[in-house]
Amino acid sequence: MKQFLAFITKEFYHVFRDKKTLLILFGIPLMQITLFGFALTSEVKNADIIVIDNAKDDDSEKLINKLRASTYFTIYEKQIGYNAIEKEFKKGQIKAAIIIPPKFNNDLIKGKKSQIQILTDGTEPNVAKMLVQYITAITMDYQREINATNSPMMMIIPEIRMLYNEEGNGSINFVPGVMALVLMIVCTALTSVAVVREKELGTMEALLVSPFKPIGVLLAKALPYLVLSFVNLNFILLLAVFVMKVPMQGSILLFFFFSMIFIATSLSMGLLISNITDSQQVALLLSMIGMMLPTIVFSGFIFPLENMPKFFQWFSYIVPARWYYTGVKSIMLKGLDIHYIWKEMVALSMMGTFFLTIAISKFKIRLA
Amino acid sequence: MNSLVLNNITKTFDKGSVLAVDNVSFSVKEGELFGLIGPDGAGKTTIFRILSTLMLPDKGNASVLGYDVVKDYKKIRNLVGYMPGRFSLYQDLSVKENLQFFATLFGKSIEKNYDIIKDIYEQIKPFSNRRAGKLSGGMKQKLALSCALIHKPKILFLDEPTTGVDVVSRFEFWEILKKLKSQGITILVSTAYMDEAMKCERIALIQKGKMLGLDTPQKIIESYPMKLYGAKADDIYSLLKDLRNYDQVESCYPFGEWLHVTIKNPNADGLEVLKTFPNSSTHQNLEVKIIEPGIEDNFIRLMNTSDNSRDNN
Numbered sequence: 001m002k003q004f005l006a007f008i009t010k011e012f013y014h015v016f017r018d019k020k021t022l023l024i025l026f027g028i029p030l031m032q033i034t035l036f037g038f039a040l041t042s043e044v045k046n047a048d049i050i051v052i053d054n055a056k057d058d059d060s061e062k063l064i065n066k067l068r069a070s071t072y073f074t075i076y077e078k079q080i081g082y083n084a085i086e087k088e089f090k091k092g093q094i095k096a097a098i099i100i101p102p103k104f105n106n107d108l109i110k111g112k113k114s115q116i117q118i119l120t121d122g123t124e125p126n127v128a129k130m131l132v133q134y135i136t137a138i139t140m141d142y143q144r145e146i147n148a149t150n151s152p153m154m155m156i157i158p159e160i161r162m163l164y165n166e167e168g169n170g171s172i173n174f175v176p177g178v179m180a181l182v183l184m185i186v187c188t189a190l191t192s193v194a195v196v197r198e199k200e201l202g203t204m205e206a207l208l209v210s211p212f213k214p215i216g217v218l219l220a221k222a223l224p225y226l227v228l229s230f231v232n233l234n235f236i237l238l239l240a241v242f243v244m245k246v247p248m249q250g251s252i253l254l255f256f257f258f259s260m261i262f263i264a265t266s267l268s269m270g271l272l273i274s275n276i277t278d279s280q281q282v283a284l285l286l287s288m289i290g291m292m293l294p295t296i297v298f299s300g301f302i303f304p305l306e307n308m309p310k311f312f313q314w315f316s317y318i319v320p321a322r323w324y325y326t327g328v329k330s331i332m333l334k335g336l337d338i339h340y341i342w343k344e345m346v347a348l349s350m351m352g353t354f355f356l357t358i359a360i361s362k363f364k365i366r367l368a
Numbered sequence: 369m370n371s372l373v374l375n376n377i378t379k380t381f382d383k384g385s386v387l388a389v390d391n392v393s394f395s396v397k398e399g400e401l402f403g404l405i406g407p408d409g410a411g412k413t414t415i416f417r418i419l420s421t422l423m424l425p426d427k428g429n430a431s432v433l434g435y436d437v438v439k440d441y442k443k444i445r446n447l448v449g450y451m452p453g454r455f456s457l458y459q460d461l462s463v464k465e466n467l468q469f470f471a472t473l474f475g476k477s478i479e480k481n482y483d484i485i486k487d488i489y490e491q492i493k494p495f496s497n498r499r500a501g502k503l504s505g506g507m508k509q510k511l512a513l514s515c516a517l518i519h520k521p522k523i524l525f526l527d528e529p530t531t532g533v534d535v536v537s538r539f540e541f542w543e544i545l546k547k548l549k550s551q552g553i554t555i556l557v558s559t560a561y562m563d564e565a566m567k568c569e570r571i572a573l574i575q576k577g578k579m580l581g582l583d584t585p586q587k588i589i590e591s592y593p594m595k596l597y598g599a600k601a602d603d604i605y606s607l608l609k610d611l612r613n614y615d616q617v618e619s620c621y622p623f624g625e626w627l628h629v630t631i632k633n634p635n636a637d638g639l640e641v642l643k644t645f646p647n648s649s650t651h652q653n654l655e656v657k658i659i660e661p662g663i664e665d666n667f668i669r670l671m672n673t674s675d676n677s678r679d680n681n
Contacts, residue, residue, distance in 0.1 A: 002472055002475065003472055003473060003475060005472075006468070006469055006472035006473060009469075010458065010461065010465070010469050013458075013460065013461055013465065014458070014460060014461075017460045018460070201459070202452065202454040202455070202456045203456050203457065203458055204456075205422065205450075205452040205454070205456045206450065206451075206452060206456035206457065206470075206512075206515070206516075207456075207473075208422055208445070209420045209421070209422065209445050209448065209450040210445055210446075210470070210473045210474060211442070211445055211446045211473070211474060211475070212473065365441075366421070366422050366423060366424065367417060367422045367423055
C-alpha cells in the first residue's frame with residue numbers, strides 16, 4: 001500500500017510539473033467545444049437569395065416581404081433574365097433563386113392556383129434542402145393567411161414541434177458529441193504516453209529491477225489523470241451549459257457518475273496503447289488520430305448511424321464514444337434517469353475492464 | 369561462496385544477426401569488487417541486463433545469490449541494486465523525492481537505512497531540493513548510487529558508473545566503492561577506463577562479446593609475454609610508419625607521447641634494435657626506453673591475438 005502511494009505521489013509530481021500536459025488538458029476542450037459548437041452547425045443563416053419578381057403585384061410583394069422578414073436569408077431583388085440566373089450561381093454568390101411569374105396575383109384569385117419557381121445550388125445538398133424547406137414553409141404560411149380572409153377550404157396543417165430542442169439550437173446536438181470526443185482524446189492521449197515515456201527516458205530500466213507490481217504502476221499512472229479529468233469535466237460542463245446553451249435536464253450527479261465511467265474507460269485505453277508502443281510519438285499518433293476518426297464517425301453526432309451500412313452499425317458498438325454520446329444526450333437533453341442508460345453504463349464498464357486487463361497483461365516485465 | 373555465476377551465456381540481437389555476448393562464463397565471489405573491462409560495444413551492458421533479469425539469455429544460465437536469472441527474477445529484483453549505464457532516475461523529481469521513491473518502492477525507509485548511503489548522500493544533501501535533471505554529471509551518479517543502495521542490496525551492479533564524470537568525481541566514486549566493499553557488499557562494475565581496472569580485485573577483459581582474460585589486475589599485467597619498449601622522436605607519425613615497416617618489430621602502437629613497441633627476437637637487445645633501425649638517422653631526438661606494461665597493453669595484445677585467431681579460422 002505504501003508502495004502504491006509512493007507511485008501515486010510520483011505520478012502527481014510528473015503531471016503538475018509538466019506545464020505542457022496541463023495546457024493540453026484544458027486547452028483542447030476549450031478550443032474544440034467552442035470550435036465545434038459555433039462553427040459546426042447544420043443551420044443555414046443569412047443565405048443570399050435572389051428574387052425575380054415578374055408580377056410586381058400585391059401578393060408577390062407581400063410574399064417577398066414575408067421572406068425578407070426571415071433571418072435565414074438575405075433577399076436581393078433583381079430584374080434579370082432566366083439565363084443570367086445561372087451566371088449568379090456559377091459565381092457562387094447566391095444559394096437560391098425564387099422566380100415569381102407575371103400575373104401571380106391574377107392566377108391566384110382567378111385560377112385559385114399560382115406557381116413560383118425555386119432554384120437551389122445542388123452542389124450543397126444539405127443547404128439546398130434546408131432552404132427549400134424554409135421557403136416552402138413561408139409560402140405555406142402566406143397561403144394560410146390569404147385563405148383565412150378569402151373563401152375557407154379544407155386543409156390539414158401539420159403542427160411541428162422539435163421535442164427536447166424547441167428552438168432548433170444546433171449546438172445541443174453537437175456539444176454532447178464534442179464532449180465525448182474531447183474526453184476520449186484528452187484522456188487517451190495523456191495516459192498513452194505515461195508508460196512509454198518511462199521506456200523512452202530510460203527510467204523504466206531502474207524501475208523494473210525492483211519489487212513493483214504492474215497493476216500498481218498502471219493504476220497509479222491513471223489516477224492523477226482521473227482527478228484532473230474530473231476537474232476538466234466540470235469545466236466542459238460549464239462551457240456547454242453557459243456558453244453553448246445546452247440544457248441540463250437530468251441529474252447532475254448521474255451525469256458525473258456516467259462521465260467518470262467513460263473517462264476511466266478512455267484512461268484504460270490510453271494505458272493499453274502505452275503498453276504496446278515503444279515511443280511517445282507512436283503512442284500519441286495512435287491515441288490522437290486513431291481515436292479521433294472512429295469517435296467522430298461512429299458516435300453518431302455528425303453522421304447518423306441509422307444511415308450506415310449494417311456492418312458499420314455493428315462496428316459502432318465497440319466505439320466507447322457512441323455509448324457515451326447516447327447516454328449524455330439522454331441525461332442532458334431528455335432528463336432521463338439511470339433506468340434508461342444502464343445499458344450504456346454496463347457497456348462502458350465492460351470495455352474499460354477489458355482494456356485495463358489487456359494493458360496489465362501486456363506490461364513488459366523485461367526490456368525489449 | 370560465489371555471489372554470481374555465469375555459465376556459457378550467449379545473447380544475440382536482431383534475430384541472431386548481432387552477437388552481443390559470446391559464450392561468456394565467470395563467477396564473482398561474495399564480497400568481491402569485480403570489474404568488467406572493455407571498450408564501448410563490448411557487451412558489458414548486455415551482461416548487466418541479463419544479470420539484473422532485464423533480458424533473457426539465448427543460451428547458457430546464470431545465477432545471482434543462488435537464484436536463477438530467468439526463473440527467480442522476482443527474488444533477484446528484490447535483492448540487487450542496479451545502476452544502469454544511462455541515468456535512470458526521474459529528472460523532474462528532486463534529489464530527495466527520487467531517494468524517497470526508491471526507498472518506498474523496496475518497502476524501506478531512508479531513516480532506517482541512512483547509514484549505508486550516509487557518506488555518499490551527505491555530498492549531495494545541500495541540493496536535496498534540486499531537480500535531478502539539473503544536477504552535474506558527478507552528482508547525478510552519486511544520487512543514482514544512493515538510490516541503488518537505499519534498500520541495502522546484497523550485490524551491486526554498476527554499469528559504467530564513471531562514464532562522463534570528471535577526474536575528481538571519478539576518484540571519489542572509486543573511494544566510495546572501496547568503502548561499500550568493506551561493508552561486505554559484492555560489487556560488479558564495468559568501465560572503459562583502464563586506470564580504473566587497477567582498482568578492482570579481479571577483472572574480466574571483454575571485447576566484441578568475448579572474454580579475453582580473467583584474473584587480478586596484477587596477474588594480468590605480469591602475464592604480458594614480451595619485453596615492452598617505448599620510443600619517441602620529433603616526428604612521431606613517421607617514426608610509427610618506419611617502425612611498423614621494420615621487419616624486426618612485432619608490434620608498434622601510439623600510447624600518449626610514446627610509441628609502445630615489441631621486438632620479434634626475444635633474445636635481442638630491444639633498445640639497441642630500436643636505436644639502430646635502418647631509417648633511425650633521419651629521426652630527430654630519437655629516444656628509447658624499457659616500459660612496464662599496463663592493463664591496456666595487455667588488452668591490445670589479447671585483442672590482436674583473438675582477432676588473428678578468428679581470421680585464421
